[in-house]
Amino acid sequence: MHSRPLLYVCARPQQDAAAGEYASFRAATGLDEHTLHRHDLVRDPLPDDALERYAGFMTGGSPFNVTDPEPSEAQVRLEHDLERIAAAAAAGTTAALFTCYGIGVVSRMLGGAVTQEYAEGTGAVSITLTADGAADPVFGVLPPRFDAFTAHKEGTSALPPGAVLLAENPACPVQGYRVGDRLYTTQFHPELAPADFVARMRIYRDAGYFDPSEFEPLSVAVLAAPVTQPARLLRAFASRCRAA
Incomplete structure (x- = not known):
């Protein structure tokens, strides 16, 4: 019996960024287009049968923010679909991994708090596992401290x-x-290798994540960053989904 595929759900309006992100998720998980499908939530609502059709879901980032004061109609609609996936995963009827923008959607929906107080710049940062993280079957594949890429304008200030x-x-x-x-x-961003991150930086050069005049030195720093571990998290998540 073949296990059900997983679904990458895209919340990026920029087609080149969306294609690059999907390729990054595929590379990080080791899945191909037959085992990791792609759905563009910006342009198409989540299919009614998606929760039954797929073994799990992975969401990428977005230039949208849940703290945006006047979200567009497209943003409101796709956040509703992301919340549908998150609610099913919280109830244990599917599995889902939400990254960057997605963590804000989940935090808000489940009663946490999201503010612009915890924005981080563009580049590699050092992250530490908690004791619960080290014991977790997905996060626990990572070393106690590891480097990963961030670029976000908001963050969760209170857990759900x-x-x-x-x-x-x-x-x-x-x-x-x-x-x-x-x-x-x-x-x-667990999916990003250094070269992929530079490609994404180029697309969002004027989106307010960093000073455009700093693109070249930032790119050099990103390419030299020792970011090798986060993809292990995605592989562990995908393996658990496909084994369930």
């Missing part, structure tokens, strides 16, 4: 009730958490 903190750092205390045993979040 019942959430278990798995990863942290001083600049953004909530770097990852779990709800139940099937809903996972990361503030950092």
Whole structure:
């Protein structure tokens, strides 16, 4: 019997960024287009049967923010679909991993708090596992301290009730958490290799994540960053989904 595929759900309006992110998730998980499908939530609502069709879900980032004062109609609609996935995962009827923008969607939906107080710049940061993270079957494949890429304008300032903190750092205390045993979040980007991150920086050069005049030195620093571990988290998550 073949296990059901997983689904990468995209929240990026920029087609080149969306394609690059999907390729990064595939490379990080080791899955191909037959085992990791792709769905563009910006342009198409989540299919009604998605929760039955797929063994699990992975969401990427977005230039959207849950703290945006006047979200577009497209943003409101896709956040509703992301919340549908998150609610099912929190209830244990599917598995899901939400990254960057996605952690904000989950935190808000489940009663946590999201503010612009914990924004992080563009580049590599050091992240530490909590004791619960080290014991977790997904996060626990990572070393106790590891480097990962971040670039975000908001962060979770208070965990949702019942959430278990798995990863942290001083600049953004909530770097990852779990709800139940099937809903996972990361503030950092576990899918990105250095060259992929530079490609994404080029697309969002004028989006307010960094001073455009700093693109070249930032790119040099990113390419030299020792970011090798986070993809292990994605492989562990995908393996658990496909084994279930």
